[in-house]
Each structure stands twice: as C-alpha cells, then as structure tokens.
Amino acid sequence: MKNDRQEGGLWCHEVLADLADYVDGELDDARRAQVEAHVAACDNCARFGGAYGEMVASVSRAAPDVPDQVADRLRRALDEQLG
C-alpha cells in the first residue's frame, strides 16, 4: 500500500498480516492492543479491517439449504448398508 505507515508500533502491512488472527480472536493481549492502537490512528486500516470482519461475519449466510430428499435417501442407504 502506498500509504503504509507506522502507528501504535505497527506498520499497516503488519496489521494486514495479523487481520485473520485478530478477527478470529487468536492474538495475544499485547499484540491485540498494538493492532487496536494502530487502527485507532489509521483510517485505512480501520476501514479495511472493519470490512474484512463484516465479510467474515457475513459468509455464514452463504450456506444453502439441503433438500429433504437428500436426508431421506441418506437414511435409506445407511439402513441398507448398516442394517
């Protein structure tokens, strides 16, 4: 990114690298605080990080329904094969 800058002790590219762990709650407390300090001072990372988090939260909506017939056929097949 052209405007890569250091805030809160981290560069934007370091925040980008930590984004998944941040969203998944897998950063340790010290690193998490650094990321949050950076984001508080950096509009670009605040916008992009927020968008990334929203997208991850939205993806679970992409699960389509499973037709009832699939479950019926599975039950019959398992009864036949396993008794």
Place this chain on the structure above:
Amino acid sequence: MSGEGQELTDETLLERVAARDRHAFDVLVARHQASLFRFVRGLCRSEADAEDSLQETFVTLWRRGTRDDAAPIEHARGYLFQVARHAAFRRGRRRAAEPATFEGERTLAQLGAEAGWGQAEVNPERYAQYRESADALARALARLREDEREVLVLRDVEGLSGDETAEALGLSRAAMKSRLHRARLRLMAELREVAP
C-alpha cells in the same frame, strides 16, 4: 430428528457408537449431514456424486467407530470432513476454477490491494450488506480456487474450529491459517467484481 441424545456432545456419541449404539450414530448423522453435504456438493461434479460421498462418509464413520482396534476419533467434525473430502475427490473433482489473474503465490500486500486495502470505497458498511445478500457471496465463493473455497467453507461457512479445519484439510494449523487469510482476501476481491 427428535428423541434422546440431542444434547450429547460428539465425543459422547462416538463413545456410544463404539458400543454399536445405532441411535447415537443416527444423532451424529442428523447433526452433521447438512454441512457435510454442502461441503461435498462444492467439490463434486454432480449432486449424485455428492450424495454418494455423503453416504460413504457415514458408512466409514460407523465402520471405523465400531472397530475394536481403531484409535479413538479426536475431533468428530474434523474427521468427518476429512473423510468426506477424500470420498468426494475419489469420485473426481468438479472442474477447477480458472486460474487467478496471474499464476504463482501473490504477496499479502498484492492480495490486500486487490481486496481494496488502502482504497476509500472499502468500508464496513459496504460489507455489512452481504449479510442480506447470500447470493452475491455464493457467486463470489464460486469464483475462488478450490483450495481457497474449501478452507473458507469449512472455517467461515460451516463454522469448524481452527483445529478441525486443519485436520479436515490435512494441514498444519499455521498453514491452514495462512490459506484462510489469503482466501478471505481473495473473496473480498471477488466480491468487488460480482457486486461492485
């Protein structure tokens, strides 16, 4: 499915399966069949292959789970998705998505730039709208490479834990996390294409 056993954990149900408790097995089937079917449907060329893969997965679970000399299954979901993945692959994968714009591994900064990193129009409000637009997400997911799609489906769509996802894909946890992050960035980039 109604009746006893709904409240039991997968681990407890597997202990009962080891004692050849068919009802406990049926509870596991009812609990996991939808997410497993969605997963294999994304890997297989046809719905029939996906259904066959689903059946094979549960038959394998029963046979392994009731074998006296088999090691215990640690993560039921990780194991089930791993078996389902192999069953689907044996039947032949669906045609892979076209290669991404250029071959080779791109740096995170490149992937970020394609996803809109550093660009003013990318903001949380824009992405919040996809909570109500499953269609756009499904179209964007379909444009990903298979390895990108499967890690996203397991972790973010089906909600497997990091350990379960890594087990299902036969990856170390670190490799799974790296692939997941890259896949999410690719999905953001594809969303900009399908729903600008």
